[in-house]
Amino acid sequence: MPGLEHARPRLVLTTGEPAGIGPELALMLAVTGDLPSGTVAIGDPEMLAARARQLGLQVRISVSQPGKALPESRTGVLAVWPVFLDEPAIPGVLNPANADYVLQTLNVAVKACLAGHAQAMVTAPLHKGVIIEGGHPEFTGHTEFLRDACQVSEVVMLLATDRALHSQVPGWQGAGDLRVALVTTHLPLREVADAITVERLRRVVRILETGLRQQFGILAPRIAVCGLNPHAGEDGHLGNEEQTIITPTLSALRAEGLDIHGPLPADTLFTPRHLAGVDAVLAMYHDQGLAVLKYAGFGRAANITLGLPLVRTSVDHGTALDLAGLGQADPASLKVALNLAATLAGRKRLG
Numbered sequence: 001m002p003g004l005e006h007a008r009p010r011l012v013l014t015t016g017e018p019a020g021i022g023p024e025l026a027l028m029l030a031v032t033g034d035l036p037s038g039t040v041a042i043g044d045p046e047m048l049a050a051r052a053r054q055l056g057l058q059v060r061i062s063v064s065q066p067g068k069a070l071p072e073s074r075t076g077v078l079a080v081w082p083v084f085l086d087e088p089a090i091p092g093v094l095n096p097a098n099a100d101y102v103l104q105t106l107n108v109a110v111k112a113c114l115a116g117h118a119q120a121m122v123t124a125p126l127h128k129g130v131i132i133e134g135g136h137p138e139f140t141g142h143t144e145f146l147r148d149a150c151q152v153s154e155v156v157m158l159l160a161t162d163r164a165l166h167s168q169v170p171g172w173q174g175a176g177d178l179r180v181a182l183v184t185t186h187l188p189l190r191e192v193a194d195a196i197t198v199e200r201l202r203r204v205v206r207i208l209e210t211g212l213r214q215q216f217g218i219l220a221p222r223i224a225v226c227g228l229n230p231h232a233g234e235d236g237h238l239g240n241e242e243q244t245i246i247t248p249t250l251s252a253l254r255a256e257g258l259d260i261h262g263p264l265p266a267d268t269l270f271t272p273r274h275l276a277g278v279d280a281v282l283a284m285y286h287d288q289g290l291a292v293l294k295y296a297g298f299g300r301a302a303n304i305t306l307g308l309p310l311v312r313t314s315v316d317h318g319t320a321l322d323l324a325g326l327g328q329a330d331p332a333s334l335k336v337a338l339n340l341a342a343t344l345a346g347r348k349r350l351g
């Protein structure tokens, strides 16, 4: 958009499930002046103003429209592109009638990024179940939604703790700071093994390796890959996916020049000796990788979707309905996600 180009990247922040903690986390960061200055939130302005009043947060909601000039974000001001709720939101109480509202905030963000009105999108948490109940049975998460909205065939979910987000951390040993990517994302465990195919593993490793180089500036990423089964299959006695799929695929990728190790037993891969020198761990499924990541750094990590034509980051937590409307949720992960988005957007612009 000529004439509206920001010195700093514009970040669009979807405020997520309106009954969850997303709206109040955005408001909290506005109060403390921790929103990067080009940030604009997407959500219902009345809901945001009401949540601020309820929590006693002194925030002025400044409404604008995509493509129009924005007031600079500054302490006490939350710039908002409006999307309107279908029904009033009650903190902690899910309402499927607002599922379309949540998806609409994502559509506005994607459109803005693809049109160049924003340089990155950051997502506060949504509730997958209520979106499904609200008439979208195919919905499984932001990651897959963005893959489809951007019309790419594969994306990769990578979570990283705060320090590991910066590739040049001297002496990073992996003992407490991690980057973890997933081969499969939001699938019932029963379906995971069938989803691990040579083709998918190949595509995921390629996207991960490219993302580590291009987005994190790691020249020759070293990737360690978990096995699927206990003890990486125990030579085929505890499952054969390692022998039939994972090992041959990794060997082929190694022959193509990738610095890739495994499959390694997942229970010992996440120990300092095995993580030394490793830039990212590739886990086969959601809880195999994310349980460890969250143990290492819950609340100070961010989620990045690799393989999209736009920059997208997110928090490391969910909607925390038990905390919504109480003002007790910690905004630290949202701050990490916003700062990471600004860094990645800046790099993309330069690169």
Ligand SMILES: NC(=O)C1=CN([C@@H]2O[C@H](COP(=O)(O)OP(=O)(O)OC[C@H]3O[C@@H](n4cnc5c(N)ncnc54)[C@H](O)[C@@H]3O)[C@@H](O)[C@H]2O)C=CC1
Pocket (backbone or CB within 6 Å): 021, 123, 124, 125, 126, 127, 128, 129, 142, 314, 315, 316, 317, 318, 319, 320, 321, 322, 323, 328, 329, 330, 331
């Ligand atoms: N990026 C996203 O949109 C994500 C969405 N979700 C969704 O969130 C919903 C709830 O998921 P759960 O598994 O219950 O995870 P959750 O992260 O919402 O809650 C797990 C526990 O962590 C606490 N917690 C979460 N965020 C916190 C914060 N910022 N400060 C302090 N404590 C916090 C909660 O109070 C709860 O005790 C699900 O529908 C899930 O799919 C989960 C993860 C990411």
Ligand SMILES: NCC(=O)COP(=O)(O)O
Pocket (backbone or CB within 6 Å): 140, 141, 142, 143, 144, 290, 303, 314
């Ligand atoms: N646990 C991470 C997670 O579920 C993130 O999901 P999403 O970003 O794809 O919505």
